[in-house]
Amino acid sequence: MENTIKVERAILSLTQDELAKRIGVSRQTINSIEANRYVPSTVLALKLSELFNKPVNDFFKLSIDD
Amino acid sequence: MDAKKILECERKSFNKFINFRLSHQFMAVGIAIASLSIIMMFVRAFAMEGETEWLKLLLKKVLLVGMLIMSLSKDKVEDEMTVSLRAQSYAIAFIVGVIYALVMPYVEFGVSNAVHSGGEAFKDLGDFQILLFMLMIQLMIYHNLKRYR
Numbered sequence: 668m669e670n671t672i673k674v675e676r677a678i679l680s681l682t683q684d685e686l687a688k689r690i691g692v693s694r695q696t697i698n699s700i701e702a703n704r705y706v707p708s709t710v711l712a713l714k715l716s717e718l719f720n721k722p723v724n725d726f727f728k729l730s731i732d733d
Numbered sequence: 734m735d736a737k738k739i740l741e742c743e744r745k746s747f748n749k750f751i752n753f754r755l756s757h758q759f760m761a762v763g764i765a766i767a768s769l770s771i772i773m774m775f776v777r778a779f780a781m782e783g784e785t786e787w788l789k790l791l792l793k794k795v796l797l798v799g800m801l802i803m804s805l806s807k808d809k810v811e812d813e814m815t816v817s818l819r820a821q822s823y824a825i826a827f828i829v830g831v832i833y834a835l836v837m838p839y840v841e842f843g844v845s846n847a848v849h850s851g852g853e854a855f856k857d858l859g860d861f862q863i864l865l866f867m868l869m870i871q872l873m874i875y876h877n878l879k880r881y882r
Contacts, residue, residue: 692812699814699882708813 668733671726673701675719690714759806766799793861800868808879818878826871834863 687694699705845852
């Protein structure tokens with residue numbers, strides 16, 4: 668799974684910490700998601716979708732390995 | 734109450750049980766209990782005289798309780814990732830613990846007999862040794878998983 672959370676976060680001018688606080692997770696979790704080390708749950712993905720005001724598919728993409 | 738409601742009720746209480754965690758403040762309590770019991774173990778071994786075997790047994794249990802409290806306490810920011818990492822750490826600790834319990838008695842027996850001929854007789858590990866090892870592994874693995882996440 669690949670994502671463009673970092674880009675979406677930059678568009679909203681949010682730091683990792685600010686984004687983490689908005690969706691109720693730790694900064695390290697955001698860092699891990701951005702680095703593709705952790706695949707978030709559907710709940711978290713929908714929270715991000717709501718915050719970015721975009722469908723989940725726009726910033727999460729399946730990679731060849733998936 | 735029909736069967737569906739009973740099932741739902743049972744599911745809820747089971748989920749409550751498996752999701753049980755102590756609040757973050759309990760981490761400090763657990764560390765204090767475990768540290769105090771270790772200090773008291775040294776005091777008992779080097780500074781106390783007389784029959785203190787009961788104290789040794791008691792301190793072992795207290796150490797395990799302290800470590801269990803540490804293991805059960807939540808992080809400052811508890812989210813789905815920490816829950817997942819904790820689950821991984823418990824799984825690894827369980828597997829490593831079983832391997833340790835199976836292999837270690839043979840290692841102890843082999844080393845003891847290699848160092849001096851006619852060494853210790855073969856004996857299984859005690860519950861304290863296995864539980865302490867599993868709790869230590871769980872706490873260490875969890876800490877490392879969080880560091881490298």
